[in-house]
Amino acid sequence: MPNKKKTKKEAAAQKKSNALLLPLYLFTIIFVFAPLVYMIILSFLQKAEIWGVKNVFTLENYRRILEPLYLGTFTESLKLAFLSTAAIILIGYPYGYFMARMSERWKKRMMMLLMIPFWTSALIRLNGWIIVFRSNGVLDKLLMGLHLTDKPLKLLYSYEAVLVGMIYALLPFMILSVYSSAEKMDWSLVEAARDLGAGRVKAFVSVTLKMTLPGLLSGVILTFIPSMGLFFIADLLGGNKVVLVGNVIQEQLTKGRNLPFAAALSVVLMVLTSLIIAFYRRVAHTKELEGMFV
Amino acid sequence: MSDTLLELKNLTKSFGENGVLKGINLKVEQGEFVTLLGSSGCGKTTTLRIIAGLEEPDSGQVILNQKDITALEPNLRDVNTVFQNYALFPYMNVEQNIGYGLKIRKVPKAEIQKRVKEMLEIVQLQGFEKRKPDELSGGQRQRVAIARAIINSPRVLLLDEPLGALDLKLRRQMQLELKKLQKKLGITFIYITHDQEEAINMSDRIAVMRNGVFEQIGTPNEIYYHPKTSYVADFVGNANVIHLDDKTYAVRSENVLMDGEAECIYYAVVEEKSFAGGQLRIVFRLQDGQLVTASRYGIDAQIRVGETRNIGWHKNDAVEVLDNAE
Numbered sequence: 205m206p207n208k209k210k211t212k213k214e215a216a217a218q219k220k221s222n223a224l225l226l227p228l229y230l231f232t233i234i235f236v237f238a239p240l241v242y243m244i245i246l247s248f249l250q251k252a253e254i255w256g257v258k259n260v261f262t263l264e265n266y267r268r269i270l271e272p273l274y275l276g277t278f279t280e281s282l283k284l285a286f287l288s289t290a291a292i293i294l295i296g297y298p299y300g301y302f303m304a305r306m307s308e309r310w311k312k313r314m315m316m317l318l319m320i321p322f323w324t325s326a327l328i329r330l331n332g333w334i335i336v337f338r339s340n341g342v343l344d345k346l347l348m349g350l351h352l353t354d355k356p357l358k359l360l361y362s363y364e365a366v367l368v369g370m371i372y373a374l375l376p377f378m379i380l381s382v383y384s385s386a387e388k389m390d391w392s393l394v395e396a397a398r399d400l401g402a403g404r405v406k407a408f409v410s411v412t413l414k415m416t417l418p419g420l421l422s423g424v425i426l427t428f429i430p431s432m433g434l435f436f437i438a439d440l441l442g443g444n445k446v447v448l449v450g451n452v453i454q455e456q457l458t459k460g461r462n463l464p465f466a467a468a469l470s471v472v473l474m475v476l477t478s479l480i481i482a483f484y485r486r487v488a489h490t491k492e493l494e495g496m497f498v
Numbered sequence: 499m500s501d502t503l504l505e506l507k508n509l510t511k512s513f514g515e516n517g518v519l520k521g522i523n524l525k526v527e528q529g530e531f532v533t534l535l536g537s538s539g540c541g542k543t544t545t546l547r548i549i550a551g552l553e554e555p556d557s558g559q560v561i562l563n564q565k566d567i568t569a570l571e572p573n574l575r576d577v578n579t580v581f582q583n584y585a586l587f588p589y590m591n592v593e594q595n596i597g598y599g600l601k602i603r604k605v606p607k608a609e610i611q612k613r614v615k616e617m618l619e620i621v622q623l624q625g626f627e628k629r630k631p632d633e634l635s636g637g638q639r640q641r642v643a644i645a646r647a648i649i650n651s652p653r654v655l656l657l658d659e660p661l662g663a664l665d666l667k668l669r670r671q672m673q674l675e676l677k678k679l680q681k682k683l684g685i686t687f688i689y690i691t692h693d694q695e696e697a698i699n700m701s702d703r704i705a706v707m708r709n710g711v712f713e714q715i716g717t718p719n720e721i722y723y724h725p726k727t728s729y730v731a732d733f734v735g736n737a738n739v740i741h742l743d744d745k746t747y748a749v750r751s752e753n754v755l756m757d758g759e760a761e762c763i764y765y766a767v768v769e770e771k772s773f774a775g776g777q778l779r780i781v782f783r784l785q786d787g788q789l790v791t792a793s794r795y796g797i798d799a800q801i802r803v804g805e806t807r808n809i810g811w812h813k814n815d816a817v818e819v820l821d822n823a824e
Contacts, residue, residue: 396585398572400599
């Protein structure tokens with residue numbers, strides 16, 4: 205009998221906590237779930253003559269994505285996303301790692317350095333890169349001044365410029381998430397590994413890397429997803445030479461006034477990124493289970 | 499001595515302005531159980547870390563098996579550590595944790611499995627192979643940490659307050675087990691604790707440490723019955739430190755006599771009376787103001803706070819010590 209009483213009480217408590225969670229659920233439904241459903245529905249409808257949609261079911265939007273032009277954009281975007289993510293890992297991981305090992309005073313300073321750029325708009329910061337990259341811009345002048353090259357390099361409006369822009373824009377997210385997991389790390393684990401016979405490299409791979417993997421992974425997610433869709437970076441630094449999925453979506457929405465096709469592109473992009481993230485998770489997870497990193 | 503396995507020669511270490519070790523000398527024999535005993539901040543953990551190679555001394559030498567290992571990387575030393583917080587790898591299960599050292603040394607898999615099984619038997623954790631550290635109790639984690647260290651058959655095992663996080667009952671039980679294990683394996687143990695009872699129970703020799711130096715090194719008996727300094731007398735034996743005629747004596751509380759016996763030559767007022775752990779403690783104030791504590795088994799209703807008694811002690815029970823209290 206007392207058991208039943210307890211469960212009753214527990215049920216009441218459960219109800220109460222459910223009620224408290226209600227705003228969260230509502231928020232998620234209104235701002236995440238509903239738009240998503242709306243977008244998916246849109247992607248199966250026909251474009252109206254001038255603006256809006258006709259309520260006619262069609263698969264045409266998805267078929268159109270398979271055209272070489274759009275498929276090419278997807279592969280291009282993926283390539284750029286992989287490249288920029290790889291570069292961001294290479295720069296961001298050591299940065300976050302060493303930042304976590306600094307004294308409290310230096311941690312604060314490095315954090316400050318990381319935060320200052322966020323005080324201005326991303327668009328303005330990207331315009332800074334234009335000044336650096338453009339013909340006879342800062343970089344050209346520097347290289348010519350050092351006699352490394354004798355004519356302007358036409359760096360702006362190139363794939364490389366977009367890549368640099370992506371890395372620049374997304375690097376802080378990697379640094380911060382690596383830093384936060386390295387910061388929480390129990391360094392005595394590394395000492396234990398060293399004590400048990402691991403050299404510096406082995407201790408790093410078998411302990412530090414494993415312990416900071418969650419941070420690294422969330423950094424990858426935070427950089428990979430946006431780099432598929434940050435259209436304004438490709439716009440500003442790539443001109444019309446680099447067209448990413450984000451640019452196509454934006455163009456279809458504004459100039460093309462084709463809501464259904466933009467929605468279809470978005471759905472495919474979302475599915476693609478979800479799959480890739482699931483794959484990342486999988487890789488990290490199975491390795492963890494088998495302790496393969498040693 | 500040819501049996502000397504580990505020798506610390508004049509080790510010094512400072513962190514910034516802070517002198518943590520001020521010349522440490524110690525010789526440890528093969529198979530010995532030596533305890534570094536001291537309160538927190540006395541430098542005992544730093545000493546251990548220097549032996550393990552996790553810290554470098556400013557000067558001095560660490561000699562293991564007649565070889566100077568002062569500058570040797572920790573992974574190349576024949577020494578393993580049981581860390582204070584155990585430092586078990588959270589993402590590995592018990593088996594993987596214990597086998598880590600062998601895996602690093604590329605010992606064949608079958609051999610690792612066999613040795614891990616032996617270790618699990620020694621520390622009595624059969625059946626826990628697949629558990630993760632966070633699925634174990636404090637005492638079990640501690641056993642894993644010990645197994646993970648001794649599987650590498652180190653010449654010296656360093657233990658940094660390994661029982662500090664356990665409750666009293668478990669601690670007592672583990673003290674006995676550790677001592678048994680040490681005898682069985684024949685490995686030299688260097689053990690750190692701030693608990694004098696633990697030190698006395700387990701050690702062959704105790705090095706009492708204070709402010710970065712060893713105050714006294716000796717067997718538990720020597721330390722307990724023949725303290726050299728007032729600090730050792732107080733810290734290890736909880737003895738009374740009494741100043742008489744420009745000399746300082748240590749008198750253990752159970753040796754303080756009351757009334758009747760020939761040695762009871764001091765008038766003393768009962769200041770305080772308390773009963774704890776089966777022992778009655780009576781604090782007396784001598785006429786010159788010094789406090790002396792006496793202890794007795796059982797309770798004694800006859801003693802009342804405020805009354806005057808005659809107290810004293812046998813001459814043999816008063817050990818002359820160097821006064822170095824702070």
